[in-house]
Amino acid sequence: MEESGASARAAVPRLMAAKAESGKSFSDIAAETGLTNVYVAQLMRRQAQLKPETAPALRAAVPALTDELVEQMMRPPFRSYHPDIVHEPAIYRLNEAVMHFGESIKEIINEDFGDGIMSAIDFYCSVDKVQAADGKTRVVVTFDGKYLPYTEQTTHVFRLTNISPSNQKSEHMSARADSNIS
Known part of the structure; x- marks a missing residue:
C-alpha cells in the first residue's frame, strides 16, 4: 500500500x-x-x-x-516535492542547467539513439566531488537512464485475448518499437 x-x-x-x-x-x-x-x-x-x-x-x-x-x-513511497523547493539555490541551479542544456541533450539523444527519451524510472543518479586540473573542486552529477524509444502506433490487425466486447477498438491496435534502433 x-x-x-x-x-x-x-x-x-x-x-x-x-x-x-x-x-x-x-x-x-x-x-x-x-x-x-x-x-x-x-x-x-x-x-x-x-x-x-x-x-x-x-x-x-x-x-x-x-x-x-x-x-x-519498504512501502512504496509517495514521490513528490514541495513546489517552493525550486527556490532553493542548489535546486534552482540544477533546474537551470537542465533547462539550459536540455534542448541540446534531447537533440543528441535523438541523433545517437533515435526518437525516444531517457527513463527516470530505470535510472541511476550519483553526485561526486572531483578536483579539476586547475585545482578547483567540481561537482559531477551523473544521470544514467535507460533509453526508451517512442513506438509507432499502427492499426495492423492484432488479436488480443480476453478482450471485452466494449473494447473492440483495442482489438485492431498494436504498437511496434522503432526498427531503426541499433
Whole structure:
C-alpha cells in the first residue's frame, strides 16, 4: 500500500536523525550498502522504496533505524516535492542547467539513439566531488537512464485475448518499437 505524502514527510526527520546518529554521510552509507549516494538520500527522504534484500545492509550502516522505520521505508513511497523547493539555490541551479542544456541533450539523444527519451524510472543518479586540473573542486552529477524509444502506433490487425466486447477498438491496435534502433 502506498503511503500518503504527509506520512512520508513525517518519517523524514526520524530517518535523518538516524542517519545523523550514525555519523555517516550519504556517500559513506552508499559505499557500505552498494547503492548510489543519491539513492540513499532518496531512501532517507522517502522518495524511494527500500527493497527487502537491501534492508540488512542499510540497517548495518545506520544502526539507529528502527523496525518501524525500516518497515515504512519498504512501502512504496509517495514521490513528490514541495513546489517552493525550486527556490532553493542548489535546486534552482540544477533546474537551470537542465533547462539550459536540455534542448541540446534531447537533440543528441535523438541523433545517437533515435526518437525516444531517457527513463527516470530505470535510472541511476550519483553526485561526486572531483578536483579539476586547475585545482578547483567540481561537482559531477551523473544521470544514467535507460533509453526508451517512442513506438509507432499502427492499426495492423492484432488479436488480443480476453478482450471485452466494449473494447473492440483495442482489438485492431498494436504498437511496434522503432526498427531503426541499433
